Amino acid sequence: MAKLVVNQNKVVSINDLIKICPFGALEESEGKLQINAACKMCKLCVKKGPKGAIEYVEDEDQVEIDKSKWNGIAVYVDHIDGVIHPVTYELIGKAKELAAKINHPVYAVMMGENISAQSREILHYGVDKVFVYDDEKLSRFKIEPYTAVFEDFVNNIKPASILVGATPVGRQLAPRFAARVRTGLTADCTILEMNENTDLVQIRPAFGGNIMAQILCPNNRPQMATVRYKVMDAPKRNANESGEVINCSLASELLDCNVEVLDIIPKAKEQFIEASDVLVVAGRGVKKQEDLALLQELADLLGGQLACTRPLYENGWIEAKRQVGLSGRTVRPKLIITCGVSGSIQFVAGMNNAEQIIAINKDENATIFKTAHYGIVGDLYDIIPNLIEQIKDSKEAI
Amino acid sequence: MNILVCIKQVPGTNKVEVDPVTGVLKRNGVESKMNPYDLYAIETALRIRDQRGGTVSVITMGPGQASSVIREAFAMGVDNGALISDRKFGGADVLATSYTIAQGIKKIGNFDLILCGKQTTDGDTAQVGPEVAEWLDIPSMSNVSKIVEVLDEAVVVEMDMSHDIEIAKVQFPCLLAVEKDIFMPRLPSYTKKQATKDREITVITFDDLDDKNEKHYGLNGSPTQVQRIFPPSVNAHREMWKGTGEELTVKLLNKIKELKFA
Ligand SMILES: Cc1cc2nc3c(=O)[nH]c(=O)nc-3n(C[C@H](O)[C@H](O)[C@H](O)COP(=O)(O)OP(=O)(O)OC[C@H]3O[C@@H](n4cnc5c(N)ncnc54)[C@H](O)[C@@H]3O)c2cc1C
Ligand SMILES: Nc1ncnc2c1ncn2[C@@H]1O[C@H](COP(=O)(O)O)[C@@H](O)[C@H]1O
Numbered sequence: 131m132a133k134l135v136v137n138q139n140k141v142v143s144i145n146d147l148i149k150i151c152p153f154g155a156l157e158e159s160e161g162k163l164q165i166n167a168a169c170k171m172c173k174l175c176v177k178k179g180p181k182g183a184i185e186y187v188e189d190e191d192q193v194e195i196d197k198s199k200w201n202g203i204a205v206y207v208d209h210i211d212g213v214i215h216p217v218t219y220e221l222i223g224k225a226k227e228l229a230a231k232i233n234h235p236v237y238a239v240m241m242g243e244n245i246s247a248q249s250r251e252i253l254h255y256g257v258d259k260v261f262v263y264d265d266e267k268l269s270r271f272k273i274e275p276y277t278a279v280f281e282d283f284v285n286n287i288k289p290a291s292i293l294v295g296a297t298p299v300g301r302q303l304a305p306r307f308a309a310r311v312r313t314g315l316t317a318d319c320t321i322l323e324m325n326e327n328t329d330l331v332q333i334r335p336a337f338g339g340n341i342m343a344q345i346l347c348p349n350n351r352p353q354m355a356t357v358r359y360k361v362m363d364a365p366k367r368n369a370n371e372s373g374e375v376i377n378c379s380l381a382s383e384l385l386d387c388n389v390e391v392l393d394i395i396p397k398a399k400e401q402f403i404e405a406s407d408v409l410v411v412a413g414r415g416v417k418k419q420e421d422l423a424l425l426q427e428l429a430d431l432l433g434g435q436l437a438c439t440r441p442l443y444e445n446g447w448i449e450a451k452r453q454v455g456l457s458g459r460t461v462r463p464k465l466i467i468t469c470g471v472s473g474s475i476q477f478v479a480g481m482n483n484a485e486q487i488i489a490i491n492k493d494e495n496a497t498i499f500k501t502a503h504y505g506i507v508g509d510l511y512d513i514i515p516n517l518i519e520q521i522k523d524s525k526e527a528i
Numbered sequence: 529m530n531i532l533v534c535i536k537q538v539p540g541t542n543k544v545e546v547d548p549v550t551g552v553l554k555r556n557g558v559e560s561k562m563n564p565y566d567l568y569a570i571e572t573a574l575r576i577r578d579q580r581g582g583t584v585s586v587i588t589m590g591p592g593q594a595s596s597v598i599r600e601a602f603a604m605g606v607d608n609g610a611l612i613s614d615r616k617f618g619g620a621d622v623l624a625t626s627y628t629i630a631q632g633i634k635k636i637g638n639f640d641l642i643l644c645g646k647q648t649t650d651g652d653t654a655q656v657g658p659e660v661a662e663w664l665d666i667p668s669m670s671n672v673s674k675i676v677e678v679l680d681e682a683v684v685v686e687m688d689m690s691h692d693i694e695i696a697k698v699q700f701p702c703l704l705a706v707e708k709d710i711f712m713p714r715l716p717s718y719t720k721k722q723a724t725k726d727r728e729i730t731v732i733t734f735d736d737l738d739d740k741n742e743k744h745y746g747l748n749g750s751p752t753q754v755q756r757i758f759p760p761s762v763n764a765h766r767e768m769w770k771g772t773g774e775e776l777t778v779k780l781l782n783k784i785k786e787l788k789f790a
Contacts, residue, residue: 166591168591170754306661341758
């Protein structure tokens with residue numbers, strides 16, 4: 131079994147080693163260095179500790195899987211009642227790019243009821259095959275039958291990788307299915323790359339901190355990742371169809387389930403910050419809830435919307451749907467102006483694909499300046515009120 | 529009715545950084561707390577119990593000190609607690625974590641309803657709940673924003689699908705991952721804390737589990753592996769502006785006009 135082994139005789143200072151572990155998984159017990167259950171196997175102690183003090187011992191009898199049996203990159207077609215979520219096209223774009231590197235086909239898999247017209251739409255985006263499961267029992271997303279369909283698709287087609295949009299459906303369907311076939315799943319990837327040996331390189335912010343982790347699923351297939359909306363680029367729609375639709379079906383009793391959808395209540399049409407070309411973001415540099423009116427005014431003048439960082443939402447100052455970031459919304463506006471935002475990795479992961487990023491922060495060492503195209507070192511209270519006046523003046527002058 | 533809540537201990541702060549020189553992770557302060565999203569799950573469980581009778585248990589997988597979140601749950605009114613802890617579980621990814629939790633759940637009893645938080649603030653995947661449900665072979669629903677009605681054999685819930693709300697009836701046993709704000713979590717009570725300070729916590733180690741194949745746990749049971757960690761990238765095309773408030777305002781205004789937003 132692969133594990134970490136402590137060679138006590140090579141441990142120079144127990145305390146120095148304990149300090150290396152960011153997870154508090156090294157401890158002293160009876161004068162010896164021990165590894166406890168908090169270990170995340172990041173292997174930092176192996177790399178940073180004295181040579182040989184902690185060793186990573188590989189599993190001797192691990193069976194290598196035959197990767198050549200798994201072929202293709204599949205995208206889950208996320209839709210509700212046939213309305214395809216645009217994240218699907220973004221993932222198809224990414225899948226094509228990844229597949230080109232290893233000469234694999236690109237597949238889409240769609241399940242629902244009366245979706246034949248919609249499935250043809252996918253053919254305008256350059257996939258090789260669309261596998262369609264059309265059944266009245268699949269009319270609405272229900273975890274059990276949808277997982278069963280997914281399982282059927284993967285058993286028959288054996289795709290090497292599967293990309294799923296991190297939507298309310300994708301975020302529950304992907305893990306359920308990953309556990310069924312006992313494979314790995316990386317949530318909310320922000321970067322995806324492909325290795326020549328068909329290993330999918332999955333990168334996301336991790337450990338709840340200001341760091342990125344590069345994750346592999348080296349000995350399991352399929353490899354699975356979820357990606358949020360607006361993280362990848364959607365390909366252009368081709369005027370002509372290409373590829374083919376393949377109709378599939380599953381024995382009806384496999385689609386039975388313990389969930390019954392009783393009713394669907396459409397939510398009031400609301401303004402989503404994802405849809406806005408301009409965003410003004412309030413961070414903790416905003417001192418009082420009343421001051422948000424200032425930023426709202428600027429947003430209105432620029433034809434945009436107000437957004438926020440997580441602490442402002444946690445304070446109850448703004449609604450959840452305006453929070454940008456890893457645990458909020460991913461946005462990709464033409465212009466984003468951050469005001470009093472430090473630029474934590476979880477925030478930046480939700481907005482670094484914006485076309486123009488302007489950051490106002492009074493601390494010139496703030497991390498947001500690593501992401502911003504224009505970094506303004508200054509006090510937002512010295513800038514925003516003036517700016518509002520001047521924009522108003524120049525509008526009146528016209 | 530027997531309800532189980534999955535809770536996790538998470539770092540009290542998220543100030544983890546990579547030292548740019550040594551590449552070592554720095555975590556300032558080691559204090560930890562209960563995953564805030566799990567408090568909503570506990571509150572939901574307590575309310576259902578108080579209405580329908582039965583018990584509320586909590587389970588957590590983590591190092592020995594994670595028992596402190598079980599104590600906190602007791603102080604909120606939870607009846608039983610179990611800690612799954614073993615060095616063999618170290619380095620577990622979502623698959624191995626959910627498998628171990630599901631194995632632990634099978635050891636402590638039969639539950640009609642299992643509740644999870646929306647996500648954790650350290651793992652932040654929202655995947656553990658649906659995977660636990662798969663291992664237990666029970667239906668699951670995430671994004672549960674409201675408990676409409678608890679019946680004898682099923683629960684009726686609202687699931688927030690962002691553009692619409694689905695009302696669904698889920699048969700017991702089932703697993704629900706609840707949204708923040710489903711109910712306001714109560715504060716731990718001092719009296720309850722005192723009253724439960726000697727209450728026993730069930731500790732489950734590797735040897736207690738039915739499946740004794742070490743390959744299913746910890747690092748070995750984890751298909752995903754962290755290959756490397758690195759600081760986020762820096763935007764190469766950037767300008768920094770300094771000056772008085774007035775100067776900066778003018779520059780900003782000109783830039784906004786140049787970009788044709790005003
Ligand atoms: C798993 C996980 C997920 C997370 N998800 C998200 C997420 O989705 N979105 C999110 O935003 N956060 C998220 N966070 C929290 C994140 O780590 C940060 O804590 C948060 O983004 C900080 O918000 P902030 O920049 O507004 O506040 P702070 O970090 O407190 O920064 C405030 C900044 O304002 C500046 N400032 C103060 N006064 C002024 C002034 N008068 N003028 C100009 N500048 C001023 C300061 O110099 C400082 O840089 C997450 C954390 C974790 C662990
Ligand atoms: N180690 C753990 N022990 C018990 N429950 C957990 C653990 N990790 C995650 N959970 C549960 O799964 C939910 C989602 O966690 P995550 O997938 O890490 O975002 C949490 O809110 C908990 O209810």
